[in-house]
Amino acid sequence: MTSSTPRTRLIATDLDGTLLCDGGTVSDRTAAALAAAEAAGIQVVFVTGRPPRWMQQVSAHIGGHGVAICSNGGAIVDVRRGELLESFPIAEGSVLAIVHALRAALPGVAFAFEHPRGWAREPGYELRMWGDDAEQAVDPAERLLADGRVAGVFKILAKHPSLDPDTFLTEARRAAGHLAEITRSAPVAMVEISALGVTKASTLASWCREQGIDRTEVVAFGDMPNDLEMLAWAGHSYAVANAHPEVLAAVTHHTTSNDQDGVATVVEELLKALEPR
Structure with a gap:
């Protein structure tokens, strides 16, 4: 040096x-x-x-x-x-827009949400990691977002049951990259979504x-x-x-x-x- x-x-x-x-x-x-x-x-x-x-x-x-x-x-x-x-939360209206965009483009996708009070998931979001079994709300995304149980979401996780992980990332960015930052870190088909610029x-x-x-x-x-x-x-x-x-x-x-x-x-x-x- x-x-x-x-x-x-x-x-x-x-x-x-x-x-x-x-x-x-x-x-x-x-x-x-x-x-x-x-x-x-x-x-x-x-x-x-x-x-x-x-x-x-x-x-x-x-x-x-x-x-x-x-x-x-x-x-x-x-x-x-x-x-x-x-x-650094995702804009409230954007969370549901992201869910709808990915569902339309990639049938079979399931979601989970990180927020200041914990996390919540859809019934189809498969648990796989230690810590995933912590107390959570389980319901379809629309219901979770509508009734106030999930507020201030700072990370969305989306899983697909069959896509290659890199293909899933590419297709998710194509469908919703204008709404959020979309990336991946897991060895499975899971993308991680943050607010634009975060x-x-x-x-x-x-x-x-x-x-x-x-x-x-x-x-x-x-x-x-x-x-x-x-x-x-x-x-x-x-x-x-x-x-x-x-x-x-x-x-x-x-x-x-x-x-x-x-x-x-x-x-x-x-x-x-x-x-x-």
Whole structure:
């Protein structure tokens, strides 16, 4: 690191498929690297597609500030206190318009909704992940949206029973991309929908402005299409070896896979560069 290279002040990392091992855990090596970065004055921010309710598993590693950006930028969460600090909702009229547009173009699609009080789903939205069995409202989307049980939606999830995941993303963007940001991070046919202009990058950029951190002082890590905007925004970005082909092609710097502590490998090198010579 030369004197003309901006000092790293913030590490922004995706979780699943990037920082976490395939079993969803933080390895000892990665935990030590994150702790060392915080001790060196580098802020660590988790920037994830996960909803707020799924953050307890990594709360011990979030750093002194305790804040994570969740739901692809749709929410900022104080993980330690379990408190939603800010959310960026989809316009109320747009939620139903998105549902109708995707249903018309992609028969068989089913929906779930993240909102400040929790989440809700349609009966046809298949549960598959830990945490999905938390208390929720279950009804057709139109009924959920009409009776006030779902308000302030900051993320819509849509699943299709048979489409290829990348095909589903392409077709969903064609049908409703004018209404919202549509991306994907799961290995199944599931797309994740946020308000227009709301991405991991937009919320991270806002957080950094508040902290007085320039984008050139940010190092970012990711693996899936929902990370692309963040990786393009950050001054220095890395794709883990197991990343989606589109991410590997878009990012100049690569590191080893999530199961081989790819994030920790880079963080350790960053910290070595800070050591006095």
